[in-house]
Amino acid sequence: MKPSIPKGTRDFGPQEMLRRKYIFNTIEKVFQKYGYLPLETPAMEHLETLTGKYGEEGDRLIFKVLKRGAELERALEDRSKGFADEALRYDLTVPFARYVVQHQNDLVFPFKRYQIQPVWRADRPQKGRYREFYQCDADVIGSTSLLSEVELIQLFDDVFTQLGLKVVVKINDRKVLSGIAEVSGQPEKVVDIVTAIDKLDKIGREKVEEEMREKGVSDQAIQGIAPLFELKGTWNEQRVKLEQWLAPSAIAQQGLKDLSFTFEAVGQLKSAVLEFDPTLARGLDYYTGAIFEVKAAEGSLQSSICGGGRYDDLTGVFGLKGMSGVGISFGADRIYDVLLETGKFPAELGGSTQLLFANFGEAEALHCLKLLRQVREAGIAAELYPDATKLPKQFTYAEKKGIPYVAIVGESELQQGVVTLKRMGANDKGTAMPIEALIAQLLQH
RNA sequence: GUGGUUGUAGCUCAGUUGGUUAGAGCGCCGGAUUGUGGUUCCGGAGGUCGCCGGUUCAAGCCCGGUCUACCACCCCA
Secondary structure, three states: OOOOOOOOOOOOOHHHHHHHHHHHHHHHHHHHHOOOEEOOOOOEEEHHHHOOOOHHHHHHOOOEEEOOHHHHHHHHHOHHHOOEEEEEOOOOHHHHHHHHHHOHHHOOOOEEEEEEEEEEOOOOOEOOEOOEEEEEEEEEEOOOOOHHHHHHHHHHHHHHHHHOOOEEEEEEEHHHHHHHHHHHOOHHHHHHHHHHHOOHHHHOHHHHHHHHHHOOOOHHHHHHHOHHHHOOOOHHHHHHHHHHHOOOOHHHHHHHHHHHHHHHHHOOOOOEEEEEOOOOOOOOOOOOOEEEEEEEOOOOOOOOOEEEEEEOOOOHHHOOOOOOEEEEEEEHHHHHHHHHHOOOOOOOOOOOOOEEEOOOOHHHHHHHHHHHHHHHHOOOOEEEOOOOOOHHHHHHHHHHHOOOEEEEOOHHHHHHOOEEEEEOOOOOOOEEEOHHHHHHHHHOO
16 A cells, blocks of 8 residues: 555654754743743543534534444434544643643642644645644633733744744734724624624725625624724824724723733834734634734745634633633744745754764774763764765765764774764865864864 | 645656657666765666546546645635
8 A cells, every 4th residue: 555644744754853843942942931831631632622612613623533432333323412522632722721620729820831732623734734733832821911911922022033033923902803893883793793804904895895794794884894994003003093983882992901001011022023903803712802913024924823812711611710811822833834934944953963983894883882982971962873884875874964073983093092083074084083082072063 | 615726756847639668857776986975977776657447449648536735715823
């Protein structure tokens, strides 16, 4: 049979893994620096834990796991209860909420956790869109303070500064969006109105209005939303107009106040530009306050590389009320694509061998084994070529693996108790020296 | 989930209106060079033309299905 892997999944080769680990390590270090603690949850959750949390569209994309054995036989006879009982996790936020409720008595609130694990979606794959991909989440739950929003924005900035990537952090507040629906006269149509205006920059004003009409939003309400399309400029400029327009809505005023606080408190950022975007909506049903989205300001990838937002009652469905939380999620796979395209990965990523001992035969190899130990104890990544093949082949091996130094220990070196050190790429035959000198030289790099 | 494009050597791609034994470049392996790779020269291996079926005297080429990657919706990291 022909070897292959499921649609939308990928293997990650050594070169790719070094780069992926660089991203994960960078993000993880920043998470820890901001006081978040690690958490892992199972790949599978009960199906009912996940269904109904991501909206109608989201439910369709959940990867369901078939019942097994006798359970499956029963399900085939009585179809009323469905064929699946478990499901692969769709994101890290809902499993986190489940965890918080389940372990509420053991946790210290506000609880700050980070989680770096794969998630699965039964989506149709495209570029930058996979069925299995990694999310790197940080959430704080058990506090309504806007300081958390501020901290998370600064965390975005910190990570992308370390990765050397310029980004735009877009922010909006669901309360403002609710206010817009309220003022338009059809508050019950929030979701339809919001998902339509989310597409504004993509399809334009006319199509947005058309979509709202199709969803049953009245012409009068659509007219009421018109001021939204006129908004432009900085946050402070837009705020003034929004305050006037949305004056009748108490909830919108609260949203605007929260945004003002956040903008003010965030202060100067290094790599990110914080931008208010009144058309930013995001699909997930559970967001209630601030919502975030990050896009790369460099490269050609137009889709978002991070998302996030505040959810007031995610734990409610699991039986724990009044637990507000806010979180963000880094899309590692998309960040990878952007860094690769823009050439932002460091040229040398640790983990690869620094020194290769060429193999000249059994006696020499056994001697090299001792030298290897010394070199490794000094903290230098080194290896011995396993076969006594001819030198050109061993050199080619070093070149392909990107090993910068080759140690040559043949008959004459063995007798003199030295090692010939050759730098790859250098146009010479190398220099003979004692092993101690070799170690000292390599440690300088 | 809807509609569309694609698939030929490890990689990038040629392949005429359907016509004998499917090609090139790069890479790989061997030799020139048994202690010095990256240059050069010489030689070699490697293909069920994505898979299954159909039309035809004859299919890499036409038709149907299927899988994959990709594109547009939908949605999203």
